[in-house]
Amino acid sequence: MRQVILCIFCAMNSFLTLVRAFSFAYGGLRAAVRVHETLLYKIMNAPVKFFSHTPSGRILNRFSSDLYTIDDSLPFILNILLANFVGLLGVAVVLSYVQVFFVFLLLPFWYMYSKLQFFYRSTSRELRRLDGIARSPIYSSFTETLDGSSTIRAFNRQEFFWEKFIQHVALYQRTSLSELIASLWLSLRLQLLAALIITFVALTSIIGSHGNLPINFGTPGLVGLALSYAAPIVSLLGSFLSSFTETEKEMVAVERALQYVDIPQEELGGCPPANLDWPSQGQIKFQNVSLRYAPTLPPALHNITFTIPSGLQVGVVGRTGAGKSSILNALFRLNPICSGCILVDGLDISNIPIRDLRSSFAVVPQSTFLFEGSLRDNLDPFRKIDDVKIWEVLEKCHLKNEVETAGGLAIHLKESRMLFSVGQRQLLCLARALLKSSKVLCLDECTASVDTRTASLLQKTLSSGCGGATVITIAHRISTVLDMDHILVLDHGVLVEQGNPKALLEDEFSRFSGFTKASTM
The missing domain is CATH 3.40.50.300 (P-loop containing nucleotide triphosphate hydrolases)
Structure with missing residues (x-):
């Protein structure tokens, strides 16, 4: 009977995982196509003034890096976020059932966790925006150098443009390094927080095993179950917050793409000329x-x-x-x-x-x-x-x-x-x-x-x-x-x-x- 129940749970888990993956893949693709079509339509109908005031590298960045993020990375990270949330919720429920005192730890634990994620998320969002801003000059410099290569060689200014390009790349690398350092900062603090949870579960199990409490928390089965669920909480906490933060950072690409949705548009309306051969004279x-x-x-x-x-x-x-x-x-x-x-x-x-x-x-x-x-x-x-x-x-x-x-x-x-x-x-x-x-x-x-x-x-x-x-x-x-x-x-x-x-x-x-x-x- 137990084997049948386990098989049913496994089948349901596999089916729901498949439905979740398909839903995110299909929905993400439909959303990405719609964003791309809207962005392309707005750009094609933008007035000439927009192109004269907007560097070409900035537009290329929207249609390359940002759209790639919306097409590929964002649906994937959203899928991971949902899986991590469900897994973390399941761990919390099991630990609360096995160790009743764990419920009292949830409030201070959530307070510390929210403080960590607040500092990290607000910083990571700005770092991702800086990452996108620092990438645009690289595209602009590259296209300008290609278009003006003959003029650059004629005036023997190759070194100047090379140094200018290296400066843009160095600025982009600094923003990427800052983003990596912020991620390591978060990882260290999450490990300390997870160690606190495992220590609390172990201490409550030891105390409960001496029989000093009205309810026994120290049965070997419950202790093993609690510790086995508390051990992977380090990776679950890190994965959940990382996926949540990555989702916010990937949404910056949507934000940047939608900035061009609100650009002014040319007036396309009017009354077509009655003469299909207009202009027939050219006056x-x-x-x-x-x-x-x-x-x-x-x-x-x-x-x-x-x-x-x-x-x-x-x-x-x-x-x-x-x-x-x-x-x-x-x-x-x-x-x-x-x-x-x-x-x-x-x-x-x-x-x-x-x-x-x-x-x-x-x-x-x-x-x-x-x-x-x-x-x-x-x-x-x-x-x-x-x-x-x-x-x-x-x-x-x-x-x-x-x-x-x-x-x-x-x-x-x-x-x-x-x-x-x-x-x-x-x-x-x-x-x-x-x-x-x-x-x-x-x-x-x-x-x-x-x-x-x-x-x-x-x-x-x-x-x-x-x-x-x-x-x-x-x-x-x-x-x-x-x-x-x-x-x-x-x-x-x-x-x-x-x-x-x-x-x-x-x-x-x-x-x-x-x-x-x-x-x-």
């Missing part, structure tokens, strides 16, 4: 547009008004900080304008859903970017264009021979800079923009980091391959906009001059003429 009007990046900063654009007829190629020039790139920021709604309105084919872009707005324009940025994958996927990510059209555009961009030599459209761009030069990558970005067949094409200083020959090729491609699209070129080199149809000259966010470049050059007192003379000196 752009700025009416008294003002733009300010922060309330305390001067306006980047101040009461700008101009009209770009459809199919016109316009160059925007000015000194650094004049507001050239702010024109595109306002057009793409990367930053909200303070006043005025922008009309594209007669529609106010503030009423158009921001995703529809940006997908309707084509842009070639100053910093080229090619995705990892095939060249064809880079040029046509949505697979809507046939290969014949792609080859035609590559020929217009003077890249057909280079692509054929490299292996065709199927070549894998795992490390694009090994296959194409900086200028060729810029031409590939231009080809990607032309394949979009948008009526509005924007170029943000795309000739700033290329040689004169590539800049000339870009200009020839724009002159012959835009198909009547409206082209807005933010000019770094004055020579690249001399053949444009129209010029906008900005100064401190104010439109100070506009007109045909040839007419402006003939006026020796014009701002554009002064820029041209200065660039040829």
Whole structure:
């Protein structure tokens, strides 16, 4: 009969353990997926201002270390916490049943235990936060060094960046060492507390064996049972508090991830344009547009008004900080304008859903970017264009021979800079923009980091391959906009001059003429 009861208890224990493990694994995975999806959605819909003020290493830390903790470590430690709690509760019940006086020890024991765990938990939580904070600069330093490796070598500053990286690693190691020392501090005190409990059980057993008390506590069976349950209490106390504290520390990862859930979001709403081919003409009007990046900063654009007829190629020039790139920021709604309105084919872009707005324009940025994958996927990510059209555009961009030599459209761009030069990558970005067949094409200083020959090729491609699209070129080199149809000259966010470049050059007192003379000196 006893064997049957023991078998039933063993079967129930195995079943409940299996249910507990499955519940934590399944529930933890579902929760981690939801946190990841929410975090990714919030980051993808964050305004540009968030990325300009937040280091990339900090974002990478959230999506790597913190999400790994939520995916893997947190469900595991929660499972251990529940097992330790049930085991510790069972030990307390057995000791209270075997040794009645143990009940009187529970109150002072709980007081000392709560004091220990209070000091340790409050310290460990802050140490874990410091651990996460100290890890972010390592990611940032690593990515910055990789991105700027050519510049670092050019200025022979390898030792400086190496020492800077070592400093970040040393700071992170100090926080990790402090966390380890705090854990050893707790372990020593828990062992002393467990020794006190075992001593109390042994003393009460000895006293009870002399028969001086009305109830006998010294029967060999009860003493053996009490000591056998009191002996592992050291590991149970340490495991419970450690798992409880580790759970709190792992929840710091959830706290850090949820910090990005509350970041401001772009306004995605609006009324889609009735014309599915919008913009069909490419006419752009700025009416008294003002733009300010922060309330305390001067306006980047101040009461700008101009009209770009459809199919016109316009160059925007000015000194650094004049507001050239702010024109595109306002057009793409990367930053909200303070006043005025922008009309594209007669529609106010503030009423158009921001995703529809940006997908309707084509842009070639100053910093080229090619995705990892095939060249064809880079040029046509949505697979809507046939290969014949792609080859035609590559020929217009003077890249057909280079692509054929490299292996065709199927070549894998795992490390694009090994296959194409900086200028060729810029031409590939231009080809990607032309394949979009948008009526509005924007170029943000795309000739700033290329040689004169590539800049000339870009200009020839724009002159012959835009198909009547409206082209807005933010000019770094004055020579690249001399053949444009129209010029906008900005100064401190104010439109100070506009007109045909040839007419402006003939006026020796014009701002554009002064820029041209200065660039040829």
